[in-house]
Every structure is written in structure tokens, then in C-alpha cells.
Amino acid sequence: MSSVEQIAPERPTKLFAKRQSVHPRRIDGPFRRFKWLVMFVTLAIYYGTPWLRWDRGPYAPDQAVLIDLANQRFYMFGIEIWPHEFYFVAGLLIMAGIGLFLVTSAVGRAWCGYSCPQTVWTDLFQHVDRFVDGDRNARMRLDAAPWSAGKAARRAFKWTIYLVIAFWTGGAWIMYFADAPTLTRDFWNGDAASVAYGTVAVLTATTFWLGGFMREQVCIYMCPWPRIQGALIDEKSLIVTYKDWRGEPRGSVKKAEKDPGAFGDCIDCNLCVAVCPTGYDIRKGPDVACITCSLCIDACDRVMKEVGRPRGLIDYATLEDCRHEAAGGQPRPAWRTLLRPRTVIYFTIWAGIGLALLFALGTRTHLGISVEPDRNPSFMLLSDGSVRNAYTVKLRNMQSRPRALQLELEGIPAAEMWTDDMPRQEAARKIVREIPPDTTLPLRVYVIAPPGSPPQAFGFAATTQGERPERAASETRFEAPENER
Amino acid sequence: MANRRLDEATGTETVGHEWDGIEELDTPMPRWWLWTFFATVVFAVGYAIAYPAWPLVEKGTEGVLGWTSRGEFAREMQHERDGRAALMAQLTATPIERLADDPELMRAAVAGGRAAFKVNCVQCHGSGAAGSAGYPNLNDDDWLWGGDLKTIEYTLLHGIRQPGEDTTRTSLMPAFGGALSSEQIGQVADHVLSFSGKAKDNAAGAQLFADNCAACHGPAGTGNRELGAPNLADAIWLYGGTSESIAQQIRQPRHGVMPAWQHRLDPVTIRMLAAYVHSLGGGEQFVEVAANAADQADEQR
Ligand code: SF4
Ligand code: SF4
Numbered sequence: 001m002s003s004v005e006q007i008a009p010e011r012p013t014k015l016f017a018k019r020q021s022v023h024p025r026r027i028d029g030p031f032r033r034f035k036w037l038v039m040f041v042t043l044a045i046y047y048g049t050p051w052l053r054w055d056r057g058p059y060a061p062d063q064a065v066l067i068d069l070a071n072q073r074f075y076m077f078g079i080e081i082w083p084h085e086f087y088f089v090a091g092l093l094i095m096a097g098i099g100l101f102l103v104t105s106a107v108g109r110a111w112c113g114y115s116c117p118q119t120v121w122t123d124l125f126q127h128v129d130r131f132v133d134g135d136r137n138a139r140m141r142l143d144a145a146p147w148s149a150g151k152a153a154r155r156a157f158k159w160t161i162y163l164v165i166a167f168w169t170g171g172a173w174i175m176y177f178a179d180a181p182t183l184t185r186d187f188w189n190g191d192a193a194s195v196a197y198g199t200v201a202v203l204t205a206t207t208f209w210l211g212g213f214m215r216e217q218v219c220i221y222m223c224p225w226p227r228i229q230g231a232l233i234d235e236k237s238l239i240v241t242y243k244d245w246r247g248e249p250r251g252s253v254k255k256a257e258k259d260p261g262a263f264g265d266c267i268d269c270n271l272c273v274a275v276c277p278t279g280y281d282i283r284k285g286p287d288v289a290c291i292t293c294s295l296c297i298d299a300c301d302r303v304m305k306e307v308g309r310p311r312g313l314i315d316y317a318t319l320e321d322c323r324h325e326a327a328g329g330q331p332r333p334a335w336r337t338l339l340r341p342r343t344v345i346y347f348t349i350w351a352g353i354g355l356a357l358l359f360a361l362g363t364r365t366h367l368g369i370s371v372e373p374d375r376n377p378s379f380m381l382l383s384d385g386s387v388r389n390a391y392t393v394k395l396r397n398m399q400s401r402p403r404a405l406q407l408e409l410e411g412i413p414a415a416e417m418w419t420d421d422m423p424r425q426e427a428a429r430k431i432v433r434e435i436p437p438d439t440t441l442p443l444r445v446y447v448i449a450p451p452g453s454p455p456q457a458f459g460f461a462a463t464t465q466g467e468r469p470e471r472a473a474s475e476t477r478f479e480a481p482e483n484e485r
Numbered sequence: 486m487a488n489r490r491l492d493e494a495t496g497t498e499t500v501g502h503e504w505d506g507i508e509e510l511d512t513p514m515p516r517w518w519l520w521t522f523f524a525t526v527v528f529a530v531g532y533a534i535a536y537p538a539w540p541l542v543e544k545g546t547e548g549v550l551g552w553t554s555r556g557e558f559a560r561e562m563q564h565e566r567d568g569r570a571a572l573m574a575q576l577t578a579t580p581i582e583r584l585a586d587d588p589e590l591m592r593a594a595v596a597g598g599r600a601a602f603k604v605n606c607v608q609c610h611g612s613g614a615a616g617s618a619g620y621p622n623l624n625d626d627d628w629l630w631g632g633d634l635k636t637i638e639y640t641l642l643h644g645i646r647q648p649g650e651d652t653t654r655t656s657l658m659p660a661f662g663g664a665l666s667s668e669q670i671g672q673v674a675d676h677v678l679s680f681s682g683k684a685k686d687n688a689a690g691a692q693l694f695a696d697n698c699a700a701c702h703g704p705a706g707t708g709n710r711e712l713g714a715p716n717l718a719d720a721i722w723l724y725g726g727t728s729e730s731i732a733q734q735i736r737q738p739r740h741g742v743m744p745a746w747q748h749r750l751d752p753v754t755i756r757m758l759a760a761y762v763h764s765l766g767g768g769e770q771f772v773e774v775a776a777n778a779a780d781q782a783d784e785q786r
Contacts, residue, residue: 380615380622380624382625388766
């Protein structure tokens with residue numbers, strides 16, 4: 001035996017390890033029931049939301065949540081987001097990010113364990129496995145069995161169910177982008193946009209593949225999030241932990257009876273590994289492979305109950321608690337991890353952004369104006385010596401009904417304006433335009449000031465007519481020759 | 486240099502190169518990688534046969550598919566032209582003074598004109614069409630020959646003082662450098678400036694103007710579009726509005742030339758250019774259209 005073999009006795013012969021199939025066993029318990037609940041709620045939200053209706057009057061779609069890319073609108077119940085208000089969406093995304101930080105620093109990888117789409121769909125597909133092939137042992141037997149007509153039929157049946165779920169998932173996605181009932185009809189009639197079919201095909205394929213076959217490999221090898229989480233979790237974050245100071249050394253009940261005091265609480269039944277959706281053995285310590293789904297807690301608590309030992313051999317604990325308990329201290333209540341500077345700071349930022357968004361939502365007007373002055377040329381001398389500037393003024397009516405808007409000059413007392421769709425003779429300080437619902441009206445506006453007017457700042461103001469008038473204004477500049485006259 | 490040996494830790498042969506004590510294992514390629522590589526080789530051979538690939542002395546190989554990037558470009562351009570054919574036909578068929586009746590068509594014409602302007606006109610009139618000394622500003626409301634759509638189109642087609650062009654607009658201001666003395670020219674220039682209140686009038690200048698200039702520019706200097714005689718009573722000066730530049734123009738006038746574009750551009754492009762220039766803010770109403778608008782207003786009432 002060479003010295004190398006002594007150093008690395010299990011030298012790799014291949015540089016790639018084949019995936020070991022994971023066949024998690026059914027388990028029941030509080031965490032499993034919570035997982036059921038989360039799965040039901042999240043899937044119901046995902047599949048059901050596009051079918052909720054919301055009456056917005058005759059001019060706007062009546063789908064409660066709709067991302068209308070063609071018209072560049074985002075509808076969410078009573079809220080309607082325009083492209084220039086995209087900061088709402090950006091704000092929500094930032095909140096989602098900080099929310100993840102908050103949750104992770106408080107309760108570890110709760111997102112991974114319960115509500116990550118990959119987790120939810122993997123869970124769903126595992127239930128399908130159980131439904132078609134039976135529980136863990138039956139599935140392992142079937143896996144190992146040679147191909148036969150029966151096995152092929154089972155596989156075909158199972159993959160068909162996968163495919164139906166995957167297709168339904170891909171189909172639900174496009175419903176967010178167009179009126180759901182209409183799109184469904186068009187889709188089956190072959191009238192939907194090709195991008196709809198493409199999206200459904202891609203999402204069906206990815207759901208089928210990632211949920212049906214890749215499963216825990218996505219969490220362990222493909223997903224970047226666990227790598228970032230490592231930096232977000234500290235010694236005060238709750239994680240699923242095997243209390244080795246209590247469990248080790250392991251030994252079966254029989255051995256422990258023979259030799260009392262020599263063994264820890266773990267009876268080495270391996271149930272915690274059997275139920276784990278990623279096939280990880282939590283007794284090896286925290287690892288990227290553990291998505292904190294807590295099914296092993298359910299499993300071990302059940303075992304402990306059967307053998308009459310206290311629950312919580314595997315439990316949520318912080319690394320700090322672990323040290324404390326290992327040194328002989330009493331278990332501390334888990335809620336204490338929730339309230340500490342780090343989580344409070346995250347929560348404050350998170351809530352601050354949320355309040356700011358709410359405030360912006362409450363105070364925003366349904367009227368917008370933007371003014372862009374012509375720069376080439378920046379001003380124009382007319383034959384009677386007066387000075388003319390040109391502007392592109394965009395008026396936005398962000399309501400689902402047509403409105404009359406009055407555009408008015410503010411400043412440059414002697415100035416008047418006209419637009420390129422009206423005769424110059426009708427130039428005035430106020431012009432009124434009818435704007436269709438949910439529309440931006442671009443106007444080319446000429447402002448004319450008497451000879452000798454100096455360059456100066458002024459503004460355009462738009463006001464709606466009728467009850468509850470709204471107003472929007474924009475500052476801009478009037479350019480003129482500096483040294484004339 | 487090759488020093489192949491068996492690596493003890495892995496039992497794999499090394500490739501025999503060493504960099505600062507680091508050696509590379511001669512691990513075989515995965516099968517799929519090799520097949521992918523072979524597939525790319527096959528693809529490359531097929532590609533080199535099908536498409537132009539090998540440079541030869543005179544020309545490159547042409548490829549059995551006969552594809553060329555020029556051909557591709559021509560096809561794309563043709564496709565683009567075909568797509569616009571209907572619009573272009575409509576633009577050709579619509580008399581320019583009727584363009585405004587169809588806002589959609591007008592918008593298309595202005596957009597097309599803007600593009601054509603950037604290619605053909607900016608050299609003289611500037612990218613913002615604001616012109617410069619000697620090159621008219623097309624944004625303002627002063628037109629030597631008229632600023633309605635039809636007149637602008639005519640000017641574009643036939644040019645101004647285009648040599649060898651029968652239908653071109655021509656006006657030639659005589660040079661007064663020999664006929665008038667320097668002092669007299671200064672007096673006329675002052676009189677001309679007095680029209681727009683920029684200088685004090687003088688009787689001698691007024692008399693000289695009445696004798697020599699009023700025939701074309703009018704007694705009050707307001708110009709004559711029939712002759713392309715500029716309005717001297719407004720604030721816009723093609724060659725500068727100081728008494729020196731005016732005096733120079735009286736002494737030895739400069740005459741700008743606008744090319745006749747009908748030989749260089751097709752009629753639709755010229756029509757679109759006219760629409761664009763008209764849209765710049767100084768365009769004038771076509772008289773007949775104005776009458777029409779009045780009719781429509783009456784009907785609505
Ligand atoms: S080790 Fe436990 S908590 Fe972690 S993934 Fe497996 S079952 Fe879930
Ligand atoms: S379920 Fe509990 S008792 Fe059984 S092996 Fe796992 S840790 Fe040990």
C-alpha cells in the first residue's frame with residue numbers, strides 16, 4: 001500500500017458522482033401539516049389569482065391581477081401601475097429581497113423549506129410519486145426492478161400526471177398577462193399569440209424537468225440562494241439542528257437496555273434520513289443540502305415518543321443555543337431569536353420601504369405631465385421679432401375614463417402657446433384637450449413670447465375639469481437670444 | 486520536456502507539463518464532450534461547403550447555397566420597401582395639399598421626411614433645420630417664395646437658381662456697387678434697417694430706395710414672393726442684419742443655390758421632405774385648405 005492510499009483511501013475513480021435517487025418516506029406531524037397548508041395556499045394563489053375579477057369600469061380590463069405588457073400597465077386589484085411608476089414594482093422587489101433577509105436571519109432557510117416554488121412543486125411531485133408508486137420502500141423496489149410492462153405503464157402514468165401538472169403550471173403563468181378566460185379560449189382555438197404557446201411550452205418543460213427529475217439537485221447544485229444564505233445566517237438564526245450532545249453515541253433500544261448510560265438518545269433508526277426530501281442526514285450537521293423543511297423533526301419526534309424519550313432531539317435551535325445546551329444549559333425559548341437588533345433593523349428597513357410605497361400610492365395623482373424642450377434649435381426668432389420655443393408635452397390621463405385637461409402657461413406673462421394641430425392665430429394661454437382613458441397624449445407645443453423677452457424659467461400646468469380636479473405641473477425653461485435689443 | 490508519469494493520488498497519467506510544480510492530469514474527455522466536439526467538426530465542414538468560406542486569390546469560395554451578405558441585405562431592403570409600398574403609393578396618390586386631411590398619412594410623411602432630411606439636407610440647413618448665414622432657417626415663419634406645402638414641394642423639386650433647370654425659381658438682385666457710391670449704399674442700408682426700427686431713417690436713403698429697390702422689395706420693404714424678393718421689414722436676415730452686411734449685400738449680392746432635387750430623389754421622398762419642413766413650426770396654411778376648413782367649421786355649426 002502506497003503512502004498516497006493511506007492519506008486518501010477512498011480515492012475517486014470518477015470525477016463525477018451519479019445522482020442517488022431520493023425517495024422520501026411519508027411522515028405526519030405538525031411541520032408536515034404546516035407544509036401542506038403552505039403548499040395549498042401558495043398553489044391556490046398561483047393557479048387561482050388570474051381568475052379573480054375586479055370591476056374597473058368600461059375602459060379597463062376587469063382582471064384583478066394583470067400585467068398588461070401590450071399597453072404597459074400593471075393592474076393589481078384597485079391599483080394601476082403605469083410604466084413611469086415602475087418604482088412601485090422595484091420597491092416591491094426590494095421589499096421581497098429584504099423580506100428574505102429578515103426571514104433568513106430570524107428563522108433560517110424557511111423560504112427554502114416551505115415556500116420556494118422548487119420546494120412546493122417538488123413536494124407536489126413527490127405526492128404524485130407516492131400516489132402512483134406507493135411509499136418509500138415500494139418506490140425503491142420499483143426503481144431497482146427491471147423494466148417490465150407493468151413498470152413502464154406505471155412510469156407512463158406517473159409522467160403523464162407530471163406533464164399535466166407541468167402544463168397547468170405553464171398555462172397559469174400566461175394568464176397573468178392577458179384576460180384569462182379569453183386567453184384560455186384563444187389558446188385552445190389556436191388563436192393565441194405564439195409567445196403564449198412558447199411560454200407555456202418552456203414552463204411546462206422546465207416544471208416537468210426541474211420538479212419531476214432534478215428536485216433536490218436544483219437546491220444543492222443549481223440554486224445560488226443557499227450560498228448567499230450562508231452569509232445571512234448567524235449564530236442567532238434558527239436552523240434545524242441535530243443535538244448531537246444528546247443523541248451521541250447512537251445505539252438501538254436493545255443495546256441501550258443492555259448497557260444503560262453508554263448511549264445517547266438517537267436509536268439510529270434512520271427515519272430522519274428516510275423522510276428527508278433531499279436525502280440528507282441532518283446528524284452530519286448543518287449543510288447546504290438541508291432546506292430546513294423540518295420533516296426530520298416530525299420524524300424524530302415520533303420516534304422519541306415511541307421509545308418514551310423527550311422530543312426535540314432534532315429541533316429548531318440557534319448555534320448559540322446549541323453551545324449553551326451542550327454546556328448543560330436549559331433550552332431557551334425559540335421566539336427570542338426573532339427579536340434582536342439584526343432582525344429589528346431588517347424589519348425597520350422593510351417596513352420603511354413599505355410605508356413609503358403606501359404613502360406614494362396614497363398621494364399619487366392620476367394625472368401626469370412631462371415636458372421636453374426642443375434643443376435643436378433651442379429658440380426661434382420669428383419675422384415680427386418675437387421668440388418661439390417648441391416643447392414636446394406629454395399629458396397622461398391615468399384614469400379609466402376620458403377626461404378634459406386644461407393645459408396652462410405659468411410664467412412669462414405675455415407669452416401664448418399653440419399646438420401643431422391648431423392654427424397659430426388661436427394661440428392662447430390655456431388650451432383644453434380631451435384625453436382618452438389610460439392614455440398619454442403627446443402634444444407639440446409652441447410657446448411664443450414678444451420681442452425682447454429674456455430667457456427665463458416657466459412652467460406648464462395641467463388641470464382636469466369637473467369635480468375633484470387634479471393638477472400636475474412641470475417646470476422648464478424658455479430660451480431666447482441673450483443680447484438682442 | 487514531456488515527462489509523463491503516473492500520479493499517485495489518482496492513479497491517472499499526467500500530460501507531462503509542469504507549471505510551478507503544478508501538473509495536469511490526463512483525464513479523458515467525457516464521452517458526450519467528445520461527441521459534441523465531433524458534431525461541431527461535422528457542422529463546420531458542412532458550413533464551409535454550404536456558405537462562402539475560403540478566401541482564394543481572386544474571390545472566395547461561394548458556397549453551394551449561393552448565399553451572400555449583400556444578397557441578404559438587398560433582400561432585407563426589398564422586404565422593407567415592399568412593406569412600405571402601400572403607404573408610398575398612398576403618398577404618391579394624395580395631392581400634397583390634401584395630406585393634412587389624413588393625420589395618419591401626414592404623420593408617416595413627416596417621419597419619412599425627417600429621415601430623408603437627415604441624409605440630404607442637414608449639410609446646408611443644419612440638423613435642426615435652423616440654417617445659418619446664407620442658408621435659410623426652415624423653422625421660422627419667413628419664406629422667400631412661400632411656406633405652404635405645395636410651394637415647399639415645388640422649391641424642393643426645382644430648386645432655387647439651379648443652373649440648367651428651366652423651372653427653377655430664380656431671382657437675381659443686381660449689384661449696386663458700380664451704380665451707387667459707398668456713402669449712398671450706407672444710406673440705403675440705414676433706410677432698410679429703419680423698416681424694422683433698427684436704425685434712424687434718412688431722406689437720402691429713402692429716395693435711393695424708392696428709385697432702385699422698391700420695384701422688387703415694395704415701397705415699405707415688405708418684399709415680393711413672386712420674385713423671391715426678401716421682406717426687409719422683418720427681423721429675419723438671410724445674410725445678417727447689421728448695416729455692414731446689408732451694405733455688402735447691396736454692393737455685391739450673394740445668391741444662394743438650392744439644388745433641384747427632382748433628379749436625385751424620388752417624388753415621394755420629396756413630398757415627405759416637404760411635409761417635414763412644413764411641420765417644423767413655420768409652415769403656412771395652403772389657401773384652399775384654409776377655405777375648406779372654414780367650410781367644415783360652418784357645417785359643424
Ligand atoms: S435534514 Fe431535515 S430539515 Fe433538512 S431538508 Fe432534510 S428533512 Fe428537511
Ligand atoms: S429519527 Fe431521531 S432517533 Fe432516528 S436516526 Fe434520526 S435522529 Fe436518530
